[in-house]
Amino acid sequence: MTVRFLFTCIPGLGHLNPLLPIAFALKKAGHEVAIATAPIFSKTVTNVGLECIPAGLDWDERRLLETIPELRAITPIYRGEWMMNNIFLNRSPHKMISDLSRIVPEWRPDMIVSGSFEYGGAVVAEKLGLPYATASYTIRWNPWILKHAIGRAITRLRAENDLPADPELRMFGRHLDLCLAPPSWAFEAALLRPALTQLVRRKVLGPDLPLQQRLWGLKALTLQTIFGRAMRANPKHLTVGATTRFIGEVVGLDPVPPPPAWLKAMPRQPTVFVTLGTVLSAEYPEIFEKLLTGLRDKSVNLVMTLGGRGDLCRFGQQPPNVRIVKFMTQDELQELLPHVDLSINHAGYSSVMEVLLHGVPLVLLPLVSDAPMNTQMCRFSGVTPELPSSVWGLSPKGLPIVRAEKLTPGILTEAAMTALSNPAYRAAAKAMQLELAARPGPKEAVRLLEQVAQGNKID
Numbered sequence: 001m002t003v004r005f006l007f008t009c010i011p012g013l014g015h016l017n018p019l020l021p022i023a024f025a026l027k028k029a030g031h032e033v034a035i036a037t038a039p040i041f042s043k044t045v046t047n048v049g050l051e052c053i054p055a056g057l058d059w060d061e062r063r064l065l066e067t068i069p070e071l072r073a074i075t076p077i078y079r080g081e082w083m084m085n086n087i088f089l090n091r092s093p094h095k096m097i098s099d100l101s102r103i104v105p106e107w108r109p110d111m112i113v114s115g116s117f118e119y120g121g122a123v124v125a126e127k128l129g130l131p132y133a134t135a136s137y138t139i140r141w142n143p144w145i146l147k148h149a150i151g152r153a154i155t156r157l158r159a160e161n162d163l164p165a166d167p168e169l170r171m172f173g174r175h176l177d178l179c180l181a182p183p184s185w186a187f188e189a190a191l192l193r194p195a196l197t198q199l200v201r202r203k204v205l206g207p208d209l210p211l212q213q214r215l216w217g218l219k220a221l222t223l224q225t226i227f228g229r230a231m232r233a234n235p236k237h238l239t240v241g242a243t244t245r246f247i248g249e250v251v252g253l254d255p256v257p258p259p260p261a262w263l264k265a266m267p268r269q270p271t272v273f274v275t276l277g278t279v280l281s282a283e284y285p286e287i288f289e290k291l292l293t294g295l296r297d298k299s300v301n302l303v304m305t306l307g308g309r310g311d312l313c314r315f316g317q318q319p320p321n322v323r324i325v326k327f328m329t330q331d332e333l334q335e336l337l338p339h340v341d342l343s344i345n346h347a348g349y350s351s352v353m354e355v356l357l358h359g360v361p362l363v364l365l366p367l368v369s370d371a372p373m374n375t376q377m378c379r380f381s382g383v384t385p386e387l388p389s390s391v392w393g394l395s396p397k398g399l400p401i402v403r404a405e406k407l408t409p410g411i412l413t414e415a416a417m418t419a420l421s422n423p424a425y426r427a428a429a430k431a432m433q434l435e436l437a438a439r440p441g442p443k444e445a446v447r448l449l450e451q452v453a454q455g456n457k458i459d
Contacts (some may be wrong), residue, residue, distance in 0.1 A: 005034075007034070008035075008056070009036070011038035015116065018180050025441075034107065035051070110131075113449065114132065119157065126171065136178065139186065145191075181246075192224065203392060203393070270301070272300050273340045342361055342362070344363040361420075366401050384419065
């Protein structure tokens with residue numbers, strides 16, 4: 001029986017790419033698949049071979065300042081919070097709900113599958129009586145955190161669309177929650193880390209941060225205490241939801257394919273891969289420069305991608321052990337990663353997972369958005385070394401973020417060489433690789449989605 005699945009997706013590679021294995025597995029099983037996302041992002045979807053239905057707010061994460069020009073007036077440290085409140089929880093779902101209310105009767109999906117941070121799809125599905133699922137490619141949400149982070153906004157969305165009150169947010173996982181994160185990763189593991197508490201306390205009590213950041217940290221410490229007490233009082237919040245199923249994509253355990261020709265031509269020494277993603281690369285060119293200064297004369301190959309937004313000419317001629325490219329496709333990245341010994345990146349979720357699937361340790365530079373939580377989870381898993389206290393500031397959520405101006409070539413080099421030379425980081429990354437490989441693959445996602453689409457409860 002052919003089923004029509006409509007995915008709803010935030011317009012960014014970090015949101016689209018995690019959904020692709022499930023989407024293609026559904027197509028291979030004989031089902032029809034389309035992805036509803038921003039019109040400006042449509043070509044990216046069709047280029048990978050999927051039908052795209054233009055819908056939702058017209059913006060592109062890769063061209064953030066161009067497509068959401070109001071951000072230019074927002075101080076960088078506030079941009080993540082502004083995006084969450086104004087885009088992800090407001091304009092994006094409102095426009096998606098409006099468009100899907102027209103699209104769904106025309107395209108007639110049997111089921112809607114919504115990616116992380118896309119909240120309009122589930123609202124429309126519930127309103128129209130369709131089964132739906134979430135495909136979560138961030139850390140598994142703790143119910144208490146979910147309620148306090150987005151509860152008010154979701155309550156407003158539901159009221160505006162004449163849906164009944166849902167104070168416990170059972171909308172998420174009502175039918176099926178496909179979780180693409182490692183099973184061992186949970187908010188409580190990150191937020192209740194003693195090392196995190198100590199670092200935030202040092203920054204709050206120390207003299208090197210502006211008063212506002214110290215107040216954010218003080219608030220975070222207070223919420224951490226409340227959160228810890230809530231978890232002890234309600235241990236059910238620590239359990240995996242009844243409809244949550246962990247799904248993965250197994251790579252990196254098969255025989256290693258040959259390296260790309262250009263890598264073969266580089267010296268035979270450890271390879272360090274650097275990316276700041278498609279959003280941040282153009283905003284922080286100085287980080288690439290500091291990494292070049294610190295690492296190009298070391299016994300490593302340094303491979304850097306500028307996420308499609310940086311200026312190659314800025315860096316000039318480089319020695320044979322350095323390769324800088326403007327952009328790497330997913331195919332090029334998957335060809336390279338089995339031969340990488342260390343990744344230095346911005347702690348974006350997809351960038352972290354792509355590396356851990358190959359058992360590669362990391363040096364993480366969380367600058368914005370969800371990066372601080374991903375960094376804390378990687379610290380919890382032991383796959384990345386800690387950076388000196390001096391480089392850390394505090395985000396509006398009170399979590400540690402890197403102050404780019406405090407990074408030096410020496411600090412970056414020491415972190416990289418520590419991650420390369422200490423076998424504990426490689427061992428921890430290999431352990432994470434095995435955990436990720438133990439998850440069922442996309443075929444299991446297809447089976448579960450078919451069950452829900454046909455009106456059955458998942459087994």
